[in-house]
Amino acid sequence: MSDTTSGPVLAADGRPLKASLNRALRRQKLRALMLIAPLLIFILVSFVMPIADMLFRSVENQIASEPLPRTTALLPDWDGQGTPDDMIYEALARDLAVAVEAKAHTRLGSRLNYEQTGISSLFRKTGRGVDEIGEIAQDVLEDTNDIWKERDTFGLLFGTPAWVEAINAWDVEDSQTRGAAPTFDANPNFAEQFPGTTSLYASYVLQTTSEDDNPLGEKPWPILFHVLAQELPSAAPPSGVPENLALALGEASAALNGLTLDDPKAVFLDIDDDWGDAAVWTTIQTYSPAYTNGYFLNSVDMQKGLDGPEWRPENEQIYIVLFVRTMIMSLSIMGMCVLLGYPIAWLLANLPDRKANMLMILVLLPFWTSLLVRTSAWKVLLQQQGVINDTLIWYHSTAVGKLLDPVFNTLLNAFYAFANAITWGWNLLNNVWGGVDATYFDWAAQGFERLTLINNQTGTIIAMTHILLPFMILPLYSVMKTIPPSYLRAAKSLGATNWTAFWRVYFPQSVPGIGAGCILVFILSIGYYITPELVGGTKGVFISNRIAYHISSSLNWGLAAALGTILLAVVMGLYWMYDKIVGIDNVKLGG
Amino acid sequence: MKTTMKLMATTCLTLSATLAVADGHMANEMTIVSWGGAYSASQQNAYHTPYSEATGVNIINDESSAEAVAKLRAMNEAGNVTWDVVDVVASDAIRLCDEGLAMEIDFDEQLAPGDDGSTASDDFGDLLVSDCFIPQIVYSTTVGYRTDLVGDTAPSDICAIFDTETYPGMRSLEKRPINNMEWALLCDGVAKDDIYDVMETEEGQAQAFAKLDTIKDSVIWWSAGADTPQLLADGEVVMGSTFNGRLFSLIEEQDQPVAMLWDAQMFDLDGWIIPTGLSPEREARALDYVRFATDTQRLADQAKYISYGPARASSAPLVGQHAELGIDMAPHMPTDPANATNTFLYNYEWWADYRDDLDAKFQVWLSQ
Numbered sequence: 013m014s015d016t017t018s019g020p021v022l023a024a025d026g027r028p029l030k031a032s033l034n035r036a037l038r039r040q041k042l043r044a045l046m047l048i049a050p051l052l053i054f055i056l057v058s059f060v061m062p063i064a065d066m067l068f069r070s071v072e073n074q075i076a077s078e079p080l081p082r083t084t085a086l087l088p089d090w091d092g093q094g095t096p097d098d099m100i101y102e103a104l105a106r107d108l109a110v111a112v113e114a115k116a117h118t119r120l121g122s123r124l125n126y127e128q129t130g131i132s133s134l135f136r137k138t139g140r141g142v143d144e145i146g147e148i149a150q151d152v153l154e155d156t157n158d159i160w161k162e163r164d165t166f167g168l169l170f171g172t173p174a175w176v177e178a179i180n181a182w183d184v185e186d187s188q189t190r191g192a193a194p195t196f197d198a199n200p201n202f203a204e205q206f207p208g209t210t211s212l213y214a215s216y217v218l219q220t221t222s223e224d225d226n227p228l229g230e231k232p233w234p235i236l237f238h239v240l241a242q243e244l245p246s247a248a249p250p251s252g253v254p255e256n257l258a259l260a261l262g263e264a265s266a267a268l269n270g271l272t273l274d275d276p277k278a279v280f281l282d283i284d285d286d287w288g289d290a291a292v293w294t295t296i297q298t299y300s301p302a303y304t305n306g307y308f309l310n311s312v313d314m315q316k317g318l319d320g321p322e323w324r325p326e327n328e329q330i331y332i333v334l335f336v337r338t339m340i341m342s343l344s345i346m347g348m349c350v351l352l353g354y355p356i357a358w359l360l361a362n363l364p365d366r367k368a369n370m371l372m373i374l375v376l377l378p379f380w381t382s383l384l385v386r387t388s389a390w391k392v393l394l395q396q397q398g399v400i401n402d403t404l405i406w407y408h409s410t411a412v413g414k415l416l417d418p419v420f421n422t423l424l425n426a427f428y429a430f431a432n433a434i435t436w437g438w439n440l441l442n443n444v445w446g447g448v449d450a451t452y453f454d455w456a457a458q459g460f461e462r463l464t465l466i467n468n469q470t471g472t473i474i475a476m477t478h479i480l481l482p483f484m485i486l487p488l489y490s491v492m493k494t495i496p497p498s499y500l501r502a503a504k505s506l507g508a509t510n511w512t513a514f515w516r517v518y519f520p521q522s523v524p525g526i527g528a529g530c531i532l533v534f535i536l537s538i539g540y541y542i543t544p545e546l547v548g549g550t551k552g553v554f555i556s557n558r559i560a561y562h563i564s565s566s567l568n569w570g571l572a573a574a575l576g577t578i579l580l581a582v583v584m585g586l587y588w589m590y591d592k593i594v595g596i597d598n599v600k601l602g603g
Numbered sequence: 604m605k606t607t608m609k610l611m612a613t614t615c616l617t618l619s620a621t622l623a624v625a626d627g628h629m630a631n632e633m634t635i636v637s638w639g640g641a642y643s644a645s646q647q648n649a650y651h652t653p654y655s656e657a658t659g660v661n662i663i664n665d666e667s668s669a670e671a672v673a674k675l676r677a678m679n680e681a682g683n684v685t686w687d688v689v690d691v692v693a694s695d696a697i698r699l700c701d702e703g704l705a706m707e708i709d710f711d712e713q714l715a716p717g718d719d720g721s722t723a724s725d726d727f728g729d730l731l732v733s734d735c736f737i738p739q740i741v742y743s744t745t746v747g748y749r750t751d752l753v754g755d756t757a758p759s760d761i762c763a764i765f766d767t768e769t770y771p772g773m774r775s776l777e778k779r780p781i782n783n784m785e786w787a788l789l790c791d792g793v794a795k796d797d798i799y800d801v802m803e804t805e806e807g808q809a810q811a812f813a814k815l816d817t818i819k820d821s822v823i824w825w826s827a828g829a830d831t832p833q834l835l836a837d838g839e840v841v842m843g844s845t846f847n848g849r850l851f852s853l854i855e856e857q858d859q860p861v862a863m864l865w866d867a868q869m870f871d872l873d874g875w876i877i878p879t880g881l882s883p884e885r886e887a888r889a890l891d892y893v894r895f896a897t898d899t900q901r902l903a904d905q906a907k908y909i910s911y912g913p914a915r916a917s918s919a920p921l922v923g924q925h926a927e928l929g930i931d932m933a934p935h936m937p938t939d940p941a942n943a944t945n946t947f948l949y950n951y952e953w954w955a956d957y958r959d960d961l962d963a964k965f966q967v968w969l970s971q
Contacts, residue, residue, distance in 0.1 A: 118701035122955070129960040132701070133952055328960075330967045396773075397838045467823050545826055550778075550969040558966070564673040566959055567698065 067580070070573035073304040075123040076296055079116040080107040082211075084300035092297070092318060095288050098277050105145045105276035106208070109235040110215045112139045114222075126568050127306070127315075128295040134286050141283040145274045146234030149241035156267045157260040164228035166236060169257060170206070170213045172197045176228065183226040193221035205247040209239045241268050294318075307574035331575065334555040339582070341469060341554070342537040348477040349484040349533045350526060357488035357525070362497070379482050387546045390475040394466040394547070401462040467549030475547045476537055483536060484529035491525030491600050524600035531590070531599065535583060555579060632661045633687040633888055639666030641852065645908035646690070648926070650896040657895070660888065671695065675704045675878055684880045687889045693872040694958075696736035697951055705735035705876040706886070713890055717917035718899035726899075726915045730872055732951050737875045737897055738914035740905065743868035743937035743946070744782050747835055747850040748842035750860045761867035762790035764842065765818055775831045775843030778824035780965040781954060782844065782869045785947060787814035789867060795945075799953050808961065812968050824969070835861050847937050851910035855928060855935075865942040871949045874914065912938035 020028040045052075077084045082103035090096045111117040121135025153160040167176055178194035196217040203210045213236060220227040244265050249258065280287035298306065298316050306316055313329040314321045323329070356375065360368050378386055393399045408414070465471060495518060503513035541556035548554075555575060562572035590596065635651065637643045643664060651662045665686065667674055672695050678684045691699065699705040708714070710724045710731060717726035724731060730738040748758055753770055763770055764786065776783050788798050788807070791814045801807035823840060825831055831845035832853045850863045875897070877889045895901065902913035903921035910932060913919065922933050933939055937946075 115703050119703055122698065122701045125956060126959050130956045133956045136701070136952075327967055328963050330963065330970060333970060391833075395834075395837060395839050550824055561962075564670050566962070567672060567676060567702065568959070569676075 066569075066573050067577050068573075069569050070307050070571075070577050071303050071305065073299060073302060073306070073570070075120060076299045077302055079111040079114070079120050080104065080296070082107050083296070087293070087297045087300050090293065090297060092290065092294055094290060095277075096293055098275070101277040101280055101287075104280070105142060106212050106235060106239065108138065108142045109145070109233055110212075110219060112142060113219045113233070122567075124295055124299060126566070126571070127299070128291060130286060131292060131295065134284055134292065138280065138283050138287075141279070143234060145276055145279050146236065146238030148238075148271075148274050149268075150234045150237040152267055152271060153237055153241065153264050156263040159256065159260045160237075160264070163231055165257070165260075166213055166216075166232050167228040169253070169261075170199055170202050170210055171217075172199050179221075179226060179228060183229070187224050193217075199250075201250040201252055205250055206240065206243045208243055209236065212236055212239050238274055240264075241271075241273055244268055304570075307570040308578075310571055311574040311578055331555065331558070334553070334558060335578070335582070337551075338538050338554040338556070338579075341472060341552070342534050344473055345476045345480060345537045346530050346534045348473060349481055350530065352477065353481055353484035353488055353529065354522075354526070357485045357492055360485070360489045361492035361495075375482055375485050378478065383479065383542060384546075386479055387475055387543050390471070390478070390547060391466060394471055394474065396462045396464065396466075398466075400465065405462060466547050467552070469548070469552040471547040471549065472544045472552035475543050476540060479543060480533045480536055483532045487528040487532065487600070488522065488525040491528070492522055495521045523594075524598045527590070527594055527599040531587070534586075538579065538583065631659060632663060633885070633892065634663045634665050634685060635688045635690070635892075636665045636667050636671055636686050637690040638668045641848070641909055645905050646896075648908050649905040650892075650901055653901070654892060654895050658891075660892070672698055672704075675699060676702065679704050679878070679880055682880070684878045686878055687881065687885055688892055689876050689878060690739070690873065691736075691876055693732050693736055693738070693874065694949070694951055694954060696874065696876050697733045697955055699876055700733045700735035701955075704879060706879050706881075707734045708737055708877070710737075713894060715894050715898040717915060718921075719917045721917060726917050728916060729948075730914050732872065735876050736872075737893055738872045739874040739897060739902065740911035741870055741872060741914055741936075741938050742911045743847045743865075743870050744777070744844055745847050745850070745864060745868040745937075746842055746844050746866075747831065747853065747861050747863040749835060749838060749840075750862050752838065752841045757862065758842065758864060759866070761786055761864065763864075764844075765790045765814065767818055767821055770841055771821075772841035773821050773823055773834075773839060774818065775823045775825050775834050775840045775845075777844055778826045778969070780961045781949070781958070783815060784808070784811040784961070784965075785869065786867060787811040790814065795947070799950050802953075802957070808964065812964075815968070835859065847935075848910050851935050855925075855930065865937070866945050867947060868937055868942070868945075869947045869949055870937065872914065873911075906932050906936065910935040912936040 020030065023029045023032040025032070080103075083100060086100050086103050087096070090100065108117055111120065117135045117139045118132075121132045124135075125132035150160075159165055164176075167179070171179075175194060175197035182190060182193050196214045198210050198214065216233060216236065217227040220230050241264070244261065245268055249261065253261070277287075286292050298304070309315055309321050310324075311331050313324050313332050315324050316322075356371070360371055360375070362368075363371065391398070395401070407420075465474065499517050499521075500513050503517045504510070508516065538554070539556055541554060541560045544553045545557055545560075548557075556579075559572045559575050559579075562568040562575070587596075635646075637646055643666060647664070651664070654660065655662055668690050671689050671691050675684070675686070675689065678686070689705075696705060700707070710727065711722045714723035714737065716722055719726075727738055730741070732738075746758075746761060746764060748763070748770075750757065752772060756769065758766075758770065764774055764776070784802060785798050788801055788811050789795060791810060793801050793807075793810075802811065823830075823834060823843075825834070825843070825845075828846055828849055831840070831843035832849050834840040834843055835853065836857070836859050847863070847868065850861065853859050854861050854863065875893050877886065877893065881889060897915070899915055899917045900921065902915050903918040903923070905911070906913055906918075906922045907924065907926045913922065919933075919936075919938065922936065924930060925932055934941065937943065
């Protein structure tokens with residue numbers, strides 16, 4: 013350009029060319045985005061969001077703060093020594109009164125029971141006894157004036173007249189078609205003088221309307237009288253109250269003078285001594301904040317102690333062992349799959365089509381069989397009275413067998429050399445982590461007894477190798493199919509031995525397939541739990557078995573989510589390492 | 604043009620079909636969740652078929668009881684409960700009730716009175732272990748053994764499990780602390796009434812684990828009810844614990860060389876819950892079904908098809924013969940007086956407290 017004028021290059025319509033270009037590109041990008049939008053939204057809604065939601069549960073912690081808002085607001089200030097102040101017991105009495113009506117206290121109990129044994133029944137028991145708090149105050153008030161026996165007195169006192177009118181109008185509507193109940197509107201005069209009663213009455217209104225009842229037509233809870241009686245003597249007479257109610261309030265105030273009300277602390281201790289136990293309160297305190305690291309600590313065998321995180325007692329440490337075991341065994345399964353899958357994939361890629369197709373069907377056949385059937389079939393084969401052991405024993409009993417025993421035993425040992433190597437690795441780790449057993453496959457040393465091939469790690473590795481083998485063979489095959497056979501011939505014609513030709517020419521080209529197969533098999537196997545559960549016995553189970561237990565049986569979803577998050581993080585970490593070492597561009601699923 | 608028309612027509616048809624199905628579900632269908640297998644078949648024969656005939660309600664079976672607790676919680680959180688009646692074991696029912704996922708039942712009001720005139724709550728008696736749980740059957744976890752592998756003296760009590768000298772070989776036990784710890788303490792000399800008190804202490808738990816340690820190398824741990832019958836049939840184990848109904852079918856229906864012990868059998872309950880969050884019509888129908896399915900005659904009928912004891916006292920005299928084998932079912936009931944001389948009733952409240960803790964310890968013990 014022999015341009016002498018400065019400034020941006022302009023397009024035909026006078027706009028800067030760059031902006032114009034950008035606009036055209038943006039429109040194109042937007043169109044592309046629109047095209048993939050259905051899939052993107054589908055993946056977001058059905059895959060990313062549920063996973064994110066599940067992972068979020070590992071830190072989310074509304075178990076105590078939701079049903080016990082008043083208690084958990086006060087508890088952080090407690091120093092953890094002895095028993096908390098009376099004030100906290102008072103707050104707990106109010107919270108529990110609401111929770112019992114909403115039947116939320118047992119859920120809270122069963123959740124806290126994960127951390128402190130016995131809380132489940134403590135809450136259940138307390139739920140049955142806590143409603144007696146307030147009966148003294150209720151009796152006194154009802155004796156002074158019959159107005160306290162009316163069900164709507166609290167509503168008339170603590171709600172605004174507009175709210176009372178609205179709620180009565182809502183009540184007469186058809187319960188099937190009416191909308192949500194009008195929100196409680198506190199009488200400002202009262203809210204200031206009686207903050208406790210107002211807040212409790214608001215909870216009462218929420219609870220009764222959630223049951224489709226009219227709060228003005230239901231019996232008020234005894235605890236409302238208790239709180240009112242506490243606040244009444246010190247409160248100034250509120251203004252703007254109908255005459256009869258003001259009179260009742262005055263009478264009540266006089267009658268309450270010098271009277272001893274229920275002592276929530278005594279009531280709680282009377283229901284169960286455990287309410288005087290600092291451990292119970294510490295548990296509630298620990299689980300008071302809205303977010304917790306408790307689940308993550310738990311999933312690495314730690315717990316919250318008085319001075320920060322500490323190890324759990326030794327007889328409760330399990331998860332680290334399981335994580336390590338899951339990793340080692342998944343790597344073993346991956347290794348076995350490479351060893352067994354590579355030759356098969358090579359055959360598939362190099363045999364004439366007819367034979368290769370036949371072989372392919374054999375590879376795919378297990379794919380079409382139910383997972384449970386395949387696993388059960390391994391039981392039949394591997395158990396002590398099973399097919400393999402029966403054959404071995406029969407062979408050993410024959411004359412030929414006795415003659416060939418040394419040879420056979422050597423073969424058997426050679427066959428298991430790989431497993432032995434793993435066992436050696438396990439032994440090494442055994443000293444570090446504990447909990448991993450070692451089984452040597454020396455038949456002679458076992459006195460030609462029946463082999464234990466199932467309900468241990470051997471069983472899990474054999475069954476899972478079989479199940480995951482196709483995931484190794486298929487990517488390997490598709491990569492090998494693209495390696496021209498002429499390369500091998502060329503190498504040989506240039507003087508390479510068979511081994512050199514394979515190792516220097518063929519193998520490097522098949523590495524992307526190994527990479528893809530390894531990633532597939534490894535990631536699938538760390539998440540497996542049905543097969544390890546069925547054939548793994550006690551030492552062949554994975555971390556996923558515990559995750560499944562906490563999801564489906566103990567309902568400790570927070571812990572399950574934390575374990576899952578750690579597993580996900582470990583996989584991501586390994587993936588990152590793989591990318592650094594091998595390079596993810598070198599992974600091919602085919603082509 | 605033609606394709607568009609076709610497409611539109613198909614869409615319309617699919618939509619109307621979907622609507623019809625949704626509508627049908629509202630009107631005359633209910634989903635009942637149970638365990639599958641022989642157990643569901645016995646319920647189909649004793650409850651579902653007669654109920655469908657009497658009312659015209661179409662019953663859809665779902666075999667998800669094993670995951671019922673987790674699935675119900677997920678459905679509840681999603682605000683879309685698709686199950687109407689769910690069959691669960693009592694401990695799961697208690698958990699569901701605690702979680703607010705199961706509806707509370709007014710037993711005398713909502714269940715049929717007994718045939719003998721007793722109220723429902725009297726008829727079920729102690730078996731009403733939770734406000735949400737309607738008991739259906741009493742089953743027990745007990746021990747079966749291979750008659751050909753135990754030598755001359757057949758086992759006569761539960762402690763044969765721990766006697767590896769007299770009865771060498773493998774045994775199968777359930778992969779959970781419940782039952783096993785009780786049996787271990789019982790065979791370690793703890794009196795039956797003291798077992799739960801002892802087990803509350805660290806020393807008591809250590810004692811139970813120490814007793815289990817003595818047989819740890821000869822145990823295959825099972826997690827599915829079908830495991831022990833298979834292991835016994837294949838001769839993999841000499842003896843093993845499982846549900847009494849499984850042993851009944853192994854011995855009487857499949858004719859295997861197996862016999863069973865009733866000593867120290869652990870009673871457990873299975874029954875119905877109704878999920879919370881159903882629409883009023885569905886709730887009413889679920890209650891109607893449960894009222895029908897748990898009356899005296901229906902409970903006795905189920906025992907024709909499977910050897911579990913009816914939960915109502917008034918049903919016991921009505922238990923007849925097996926529908927196909929024609930043998931008297933009463934002697935095969937765990938509740939039969941001859942079988943129930945020495946029994947445990949699973950202590951639900953205790954295990955609700957200690958289950959999480961002991962399960963963790965049990966898993967650690969297993970992996971050592």
